[in-house]
Amino acid sequence: MSDPISNVYRWPYEYASVVAFFAAVPIVLAVPEVFLLSRDLSPAVALGLAAIGAWRFRQARRIARHRKAVRVLKPYALAPDELPWSQRAVFLGMGFEWSVRHTQRMALLALPENESLRHPPVWYRWARAIERDPHRPAWLRELLSQDSPWNPCRPMPPVGGVPALHGVEIDEEQVWTPLAELNNHMMVYGTTRVGKTRLAQILIEQDIKRGDVVIVFDPKGDVDLLLGMYSAALRAGRADEFLLFHLGFPEVSARYNPIGNYEQVTEVATRATGPLPDQGQSAAFKAFAWRYVNVIARAMAAVGERPDFRKIYEYGVSIDKLAGKYVRQWLDAHAPCWSDEFDPTPTKEHKDLVTKAEKNSRDLEVLMLLAYFKAKGYHDPIADALSSVLANDRTYFEKLVNSLYPFLEKLTSGSLAELISPDYEDTADPRPVLDWLSVINRGSIVYCGFDALTIRDVAEAVSASMLADLTSTFGRIYKHGSGYGMSSAEPMRRVRLHADELNELIGPEFVQAANKGGGAGLFITGYSQTAQDIEVKVGSSAKADQIGGNLNSLMMLRVVNLDTARKLTDRLEEVRIATRLVASGASDTNDPADFAEFATRNEDRVSTEKVPMLDPAWLMKLPKGQAFALLEGGRLSKVRIPLPLPHVDDQIPADWAAMLGHMRAEYAAYLARTPDMDLTVEGTGGGY
Template sequence: MAKFDNLKYSLTWRPNYELYQVLVMLSGALFYLLYGFFNPGVQTPVMIIASIFVLFAMIKIPAAYKVWQRQSLLAGHDLNFVSIEKVRQFVLSKKHPDVCWLGYGFKWMPRHTQELCEALKRNWAEFGRTPKGILQTLAFKDAEVISEHVGQTWIHGLEPKESKILQKLSHMDGHTMIFGTTGSGKTRFFDLLITQAICQGDSIIILDPKGDIDLMNNAKRSCEALGRADAFVKFHLAHLDESSRINPLANWSNATEVPSRVSSIMPTTGSSAPFTNFAWSAMNSIVHAMVLCGDKPTLKRLRAYIEGGVETLTARSIIMWMKTVYKENAQKVIDEVVKDFRPNSKKYTERLVSHYKTAMRLKHHSTVLDGIIDLLEHDAEHYSKMITSLLPILNKLTSGQLGDALSPPNEEEAALHEYRDFGEMIGKGCVVYVGLDMLSNAEVGGALGAMFIADLTAVAGSIYNFQGKSGRRIDVFVDEANEIANDGFIQLLNKGRGANFRLFVATQTFADFSVRTGSSSKATQVFGNLNNIFTLRSQDPETQKFFCARMPKTKIRYVAQDQGQSTLAHEPILMGGSTGERLVEEESELVPPEVLGLLPNLEYFGVISGGYVVKGRVPILYSEEEKDRIKS
């Protein structure tokens, strides 16, 4: 354990006085050597003096080199490029089992805070800058000021030695948040994490509201490079003709989940609440009736019954219930009830409803039939008003190519195309990319993203109830997560860990979640489920304070200089003075919040594994096909 000295204080960024001493000593040694060369009579004592000068120079060289090395590192590091094959070798090596590589960096300690604060007191904008040439110095005007790098590269140079930052996979089960402004490196960070998850054989779901082509191509490229090309599944709203078809209503254990999934994308507060509640009730009656008839709920079928009425569905439901109750005598009773009436006609349905109410309801009651009959008999004018907020949503999700991609219009169409679902894809270990293209159509993308999140939550519940954590890990990467954050998303964060789900959530600012969820309390509820938090460059003060609040405080020291002057009223000529220095210690943030706005691209601070603070930089991954282009 390192010894703690409460009086130790040094200035790392002062001028290199040790180097000046070395130069003076070597100059003196050279002078005496030349003097002895031209004066042979005093050669012996001169050589002794020169040797003493050289000895003192050698004593100071290590200290001078240390200061020079520390200050030269302030120029920062070049971008680091790593091949996907190298990542694969790292993951599969026995040297690092069950760990995740988070890039290169070091553990941030109080001494780094001390050096950071000392640097901020100086002209830190000049750190690492190439000295001016003689002509520039003698020029009548200064050269134009232009930044060579985005951010301040000297921050990472506060530590002379960096190594791979490793975290145990078990420590990442508590979910991970990545903050970062546009272009700071969130996608490259995702690339590193996704590639390692692919190597580990995890099931991976990537939800990308923007529809970032680079993120999709990088995931596909990693699958191909790692021999899992057949595991990649693509769904992109802007490229539906090239996408797989996914049914967002495929996974549920209770029929009430289906209407809840659709109504979750409707407004639930203020004057909209009664309309949403009525829409849920209507869809709930329809879905339960469909399940009774043996139909699989899809968005298109749900829209057809909402718009076209439920007469046919009601008749089918009653007949199915009669078959269940009357068994072998069912057909005889049905024929007797509906004789002389054409199937699917209004009178046909009315006769069946009348039979259920008079002959079956008391002894063979069915809540499913009660619900669908109540919906059938509901006032048509009031019904049309109450579903005005539901129909636009269903129209958006069932029209054109998107409607075909989310639900087959008939059994023949379903036979021609393979419809996937998240439960099936997770079971097969697929790498699923979902691009929601919210830049072009925010409403449709947001609605679909919320439904996919609800579907994943249903899958997590099924795994939790019937499989536990015995299966493979499921990694869910959500870029710009604030765009699709809802109650289902919070539920997945809360309970997903028990089903082996790990969420990696990226956003720009804390305020994005506050606006999306409607309150800071709900945003805090989201972040309260995240055990590992990283932030790349962030310009938002609230985000900076939120991140820094996760770290402990520390103490920094500085030298305070005091000076004073005094005189006497009756003896103005007599004057006194004083000067002094004292070492002062005061409390400080381990990482000052404003420093987060100075980080270069691909550099981050992180709080991981329950309190370890790290400073790191993310490498850029490339495949063998890109090797020549990268190196050139």
């Protein structure tokens, strides 16, 4: 009778029958009479015994493999040229589809009789103790630490976690998800240094090989991610399409104007004031700053100037020059003879204007020009708005927009000003100018590093503006079709946006990008440590849930937050697993006429109980480089990610050397402040 629970973690008793069957084979061949067999029949019987012995050995071997798999981690690393890829699907790693069978096996492992399978054996702990003991012979410590199949006590890879979460299945295969499914976007959760960035490398490598437009937002600045992208571009023959934008290294970075491209001029003010605080009383001041910047942007657009942070700050501090330029241009267009009538010399009638100009340090001629404009009965929304601004008491007005000036100063100081407020007419500057529509039309690969470890406020402001600009670009493509911005109709390009530390970039613009971007060919993959990081950033759980609702596919590496783990487990159904209750008893009788003096009873009672398919605590015990993936509307897979992907240092541009050295030093300092160990391919042995 078969085991209704299918306990694959029992002792492999089949080995006893294997010994018996194979021991009988030579006896049957040598002295068949012992088994009352003729010599003609003995070869056939011996063959049958050997076949049964092989069958039983296979059963025993499978049980032994199950017992070993739950405590031994197999190494898994791929070179970049070995990474599978497809035009129709995305490769995630090796694994299997998680089902009720695996939940049942995890329940079996929790039983007391399987305690030994959950911990390393005595000889493994003995070997590790010798390695740590400096008084032991060096040759012995070196021998025991060798990562070799010939070492029965070789060390486990330093990835922590519970190996059983992947070892519950010994038959794994490649895990793929259809590329079209990622049009619904994907979210990746994982604590510090458990494999998020390496997973990003896996996905980016495939995107580049497929010929997609690839955009990566990296707030911290991961050297391996940058080098991995550039190496992938080299291997795919797309190095000429690679663009680097990095706030920390303006000398090698492409230039970029976050507020220079727009469809509606109001987008300029929204992007420029987006990072300002908007909680409580700050909301009113932010609204006033928005209106002020919007007036400046509208006037600049009308006089043919492209907005940038430097000009916004320049006109924000003193708007007189812009007001004079706009009014003169308007009068030239609508009243060509105005200059013959207008006298810039003040008279007694202009006494009030002179007093106001002196008190507020305003340009008297501009005030007189606006007064002439009004006296003639001319009406124009922009001119009226400029007149309204100049009519305010300057001291009072600057208090209202006080939060705007320090913010703009941060964005217009030093070499950063030339980077994000580029001079388009400077032909002597060899650095390219980044433009999202051109990036999409040319099929480029863009790495955006924001140096958040050094200039956090600036990084948040520029990244938010950049995402808003990208969202606006996709809005135009969504509205006007795939041929927008191109001379001839072409198929819509697929754009793969990877946003590391998504909580640093998240905002209202992201919701619009996720909602509308899919229709314009945008595929978003976001990476974050916890769900609460996003909630804190947006200010409410409702907004965080709204964002999560746009990221349909979910991958979760090891997390340290129970609420984050439940983002995955709450989307799974409960399943029924079998449990066994062993019952035994004995009874006796005092009836002298009864021949039986006592009776015993032994029985196994099998019942079922309802449990979650995935316990949230398991997601907090995953080894590094492993994940659960909820794909295709509910298919749960357990995945091992091939880590890490090596990069090619000898082919990087020569002018990157100083930048890479600084990025490594900054990131090393960041890692030193974080207690977890980093993932490495050294010591990826199989255990014991």
